[in-house]
Amino acid sequence: MNTTIPFISDQFINENCQFNGLIDALKRGFSNSDIEVPMRHHHDFSNPKEANDSTLLLMPAFNPGKELGVKIVTVSPNNGKYNFPAIQGMYIFIDGHKGFIKAILEAKSLTAKRTAAASALASSYLSKRNAASMLMIGTGALSINLIKAHCSVRPIESVYVWGRDIGKAQKICEALKNEQFTCTAIKNIEYKISEVDIISSATLAPTPLVLGKYLKKGQHVDLVGAYKKDTREADDEAITKSSVYLDTYQGGLKESGDIVIPLSKGILLKETIKADLFELCNNSKTGRTSDDEITVFKSVGHALEDLVAASYIYNLFQNKVEI
CATH class of the missing domain: 3.40.50.720 (NAD(P)-binding Rossmann-like Domain)
Incomplete structure (x- = not known):
């Protein structure tokens, strides 16, 4: 087994993710009663230099026997004045059977894509x-x-x-x-x-x-x-x-x-x-x-959106690697 953990970058996600495909994947995900999603952890923490709280979010989800994952995100509302995104994070995508890490994905584009796709799914x-x-x-x-x-x-x-x-x-x-x-x-x-x-x-x-x-x-x-x-x-x-x-x-x-x-x-x-x-x-x-x-x-x-999007993007990544 290859022990090198693939890293899937924002660049790959932006260049390869197609909204029609992701929206369809989310629709199937929200129809899948097997996916388990605990309440996410939402922790505000002080940010003294900004006189404004920042937030830590931990978002797990499980598709039993298949795949699971957790997103770790920080939200710093004042980052705009530093020309830096307010949302930062990573997604750890894990095999649901043997528990090994299948990939680590940059969470900025993952979050943006899945959030937009969920809104479009609702709009449909x-x-x-x-x-x-x-x-x-x-x-x-x-x-x-x-x-x-x-x-x-x-x-x-x-x-x-x-x-x-x-x-x-x-x-x-x-x-x-x-x-x-x-x-x-x-x-x-x-x-x-x-x-x-x-x-x-x-x-x-x-x-x-x-x-x-x-x-x-x-x-x-x-x-x-x-x-x-x-x-x-x-x-x-x-x-x-x-x-x-x-x-x-x-x-x-x-x-x-x-x-x-x-x-x-x-x-x-x-x-x-x-x-x-x-x-x-x-x-x-x-x-x-x-x-x-x-x-x-x-x-x-919702963490289901992250898991579904991570799975969709991971499959795109695997197909690129195999080609």
């Missing part, structure tokens, strides 16, 4: 089939991936990008200039929120950017940021006007202010949440029911 159930326009709120590492993922499941023709730094939004549009959709950087959110079919938000903003007063019938809202209980990207009105869906009940009900705060106020009731990705993918619950419905999908991330 929740956005209108003819959705043709999208607003991307946020200019971090996830933004390009979210745009490409959403565009892989819907016939999107026009994408708009907003960030606090218009220059970063313009760079994203420049990076997407050869895609089959147009991409435009914008300076204001308000007027555009009311015009697009899909709104995707991936920010570390502590207070809401998606305001319900601007939402219109038929829209789909994809909330990916706000990973702490006291932060949120959508306000109360956005929640009350919408049908709410989660990636998982396990994390979604506990980890993000987008859900925790409305629940604590009684604005949202647990029993009125429509479904999670497990229920959508195994067809026990349905998604969008009409073209007038406003849908909200809240993602906090």
Whole structure:
């Protein structure tokens, strides 16, 4: 047996991962009742130089007898001022029978790809089939991936990008200039929120950017940021006007202010949440029911997504090596 542990880099993941394939793999994963996912460890720790807490996440998952893995991630919200990604980490991918490490994957691109693919998977159930326009709120590492993922499941023709730094939004549009959709950087959110079919938000903003007063019938809202209980990207009105869906009940009900705060106020009731990705993918619950419905999908991330994505990417890597 070869004792050298393969290292799968961000570069390999970015060059070889295809969203259609990853989305299909995630759909099968959320339909697989054999995969076991303990509650992830979420530890905030002080970061004195920044006067702002950072976070350590440990995310294990097991597909018994086949494969298992754990992702180790740190989140440092102020890293942007150092021109350094907020999210850092590695994924340890392990044989589920004999327990040896099959590969170590860089977690930055793994996380970005699986997160975007999960949002697109949800969109395939929740956005209108003819959705043709999208607003991307946020200019971090996830933004390009979210745009490409959403565009892989819907016939999107026009994408708009907003960030606090218009220059970063313009760079994203420049990076997407050869895609089959147009991409435009914008300076204001308000007027555009009311015009697009899909709104995707991936920010570390502590207070809401998606305001319900601007939402219109038929829209789909994809909330990916706000990973702490006291932060949120959508306000109360956005929640009350919408049908709410989660990636998982396990994390979604506990980890993000987008859900925790409305629940604590009684604005949202647990029993009125429509479904999670497990229920959508195994067809026990349905998604969008009409073209007038406003849908909200809240993602906090789930270790099943990491395990499925790691397995998908590992197989791509093995095929490349064998060739």
